[in-house]
Amino acid sequence: MKDTVMGTLSQRLEENQIQLNQLLGKSTDLVTKELQLDSSTHIALVYIDGLVDTQVLHNSILYSLQEGAIQDQFKDLDPFQKLELLRKRILIAGDLSVTHDFKQFVHQLMSGNVMVLVDGTADALRIGLPGWEDRNVSEPNSQSVVRGPMEGFTENMRTNTALIRRKIKDSQLWLETFQIGKVTQTSVSIMYLTHIASPDLVQEVKSRLGKIDTDSILESGYIEEFIQDKAATPFPTIYNSDRPDTIAAGILEGKVAILVDGTPFVLLVPTFFVSFFQSSEDYYQRSDISTLLRFIRFLSFFITLFAPSFYVAVTTYHQEMIPTSLVISLAAQRESVPFPAFVEALLMELTYEILREAGVRIPKNVGQAISIVGTLVIGQAAVSAGLISSAMVIIVSITAISSFVIPESGMAVAARIIRFALIGLAGFMGLYGILFGVFLIILHLASLRSFGMPYMSPIAPYRSSDLKDSIFRFPWPLLKTRPSNNKIQDLKRQDTSKREGSAYDREK
Structure with missing residues (x-):
């Protein structure tokens, strides 16, 4: 920010107005309402049109100031006493505070507050009357569920913090807010439970946020890239969600939530590989169903990764692995195809990715269908033209559908x-190339950290107690402790003394 905003407010109202006009230029949305309350009391209300609730401003604030009875109250008072009288007895609407720093004055003004200047004092009164248009709480779009809460975060941070506090009604749920971005001055908050979250983790989150030095923060994705442990990885090491129940569940496990004003997507740290295959719905239905669904998600992930590359490797280098009747069928299909399987797979995958991206940009009611149905239609036309085989269309279709099973888009x-890298390795080295790729993936995953925590926990390092809620989901009565991979203060989740002698305790 420019040096002109440094320093303190002037005691002269006119000088403050001149400095503010010099700073903001000819901003047509800057509104200044000057009032003469009595012969010696001259004040000005300054605000940005569109950022404050003008209805409350006119019906409550201005109405109170224009009452004739208040003029007698200003007699024999100095300017600062007049400001205090306004704060304590007259201007009772909104959140009130006093500032004397000009930089803070401008920041509060641009944040949707009404600033009151009194001639003769170097202090300003802030009245919190934010009034911009907000999107109502609605069903989240990115992580839909059949059973569970149907409310999602919005672009308003206060709405989002309230949604989390509705889930966790605990006095030890702390909220700390920082301003990040030299130009945007974006509010970034962290929420955590002080008696559960590791103090070292909380301090590390604050440290990484404090090191961000940039002009602008417009979305939580900016924060994610600044604070992640390792940038050179395709795998997401910070979880994001627009579901309050998912974020609240993470906080209850000792994680730290990072909220950014202006976006419905909240970050959660630390996170682990298995977390991206879990859905909030897993905890709202029976454990056997949840476990089965998690297995299906992992299976879909492997199909998404390996199906095209395995097809390329087997049909190009390892035909002896295919049953004779199937080899004959595949050979007949590929008889008129002018491309090798490697090029064929790349063409189909690229076509699908193009259609998928197009599906994001067009209206939602038809977008999802375009990516899958469009691939099938184009694929069938390509088969009829002899450009690709029908088997490849089947492989790509199964791969595409499997990618939608993964709950978190970052992992998908x-x-x-x-998948493209594995197709390339399969095209040059066959199954040996795929095995080499798997070896590199495992090494890479084992090297990843999320805020210092092993990314592959509880598999590597192995923690048997945490496996109860990872690949599997044990029944709630058996989930007596929180995951230990977060290095939290309080591992105990349940008090089992009241349940002694129950069926679950006899199974121990």
Whole structure:
């Protein structure tokens, strides 16, 4: 920010107005209402049109100031006493505070507050009357569920913090807010439970946020890239969600939530590989169903990764692995195809990715269908023209559908990126290339950290107690402790003394 905003406010109202006009230029949305309350009391209300609730301003604030009875109250008072009288007895609407710093004055003004200047004092009164248009709480779009809460975060941070506090009604749920971005001055908050979250983790989050030095923060994705442990990886190492129940569940496990004003997507740290295959719905239905669904998600992830590359490797280098009747069928299909299987797979995958991206940009009611149905239609036309085989259309279709099973989009994108690399390795080295790729993936995953925590926990390092809620989901009565991979203060989740002698305790 420019040096002109440094320093303190002037005692002269006119000088403050001149400095503010010099700073903001000819901003047509800057509104200044000057009032003469009595012969010696001259004040000005300054605000940005569109950022404050003008209805409350006119019906409450201005109405109170224009009452004739208040003129007698200003007699024999100095300017600062007049400001205090306004704060304590007259201007009772909104959140009130006093500032004397000009930089803070401008920041509060641009944040949707009404600033009151009194001639003769170097202090300003802030009245919190934010009034911009907000999107109502609605069903989240990115992580839909059949059973569970149907409310999602919005672009308003206060709405989002309230949604989390509705879930966790605990006095030890702390909220700390920082201003990041030299130009945008974006509010970034962290929420955590002080008696559960590791103090070292909280301090590390604050440290990484404090090191961000940039002009602008417009979305939580900016924060994610600044604070992640390792940038050179396709795998997401910070979880994001627009579901309050998912974020609240993470906080209850000792994680730290990072909220950014202006976006419905909240970050959660630390996170682990298995977390991206879990859905909030897993905890709202029976454990056997949840476990089965998690297995299906992992299976879909492997299909998304390996199906095209395995087809390329087997049909190009390892035909002896295919049953004779199937080899004959595949050979007949590929008889008129002018491309090798490697090029064929790349063409189909690229076509699907193009259609998928197009599906994001067009209206939502038809977008999802375009990416899948469009691939099938184009694929069938290509088969009829003899450009690709029908088997390849089947493989790509199964791969595309499997990618939608993964609950978190970041992990699905990682699978799509790695899939192309595996197709290339399979085209040059066959199954040996795929095995080499798997070896590199495992090494890479084992090296990843999320805020210092092993990314592959509880598999590597192995923690048997945490496996109860990872690949599997044990029944709630058996989930007596929180995951230990977060290095939290309080591992105990349940008090089992009241349940002694129950069926679950006899199974121990």
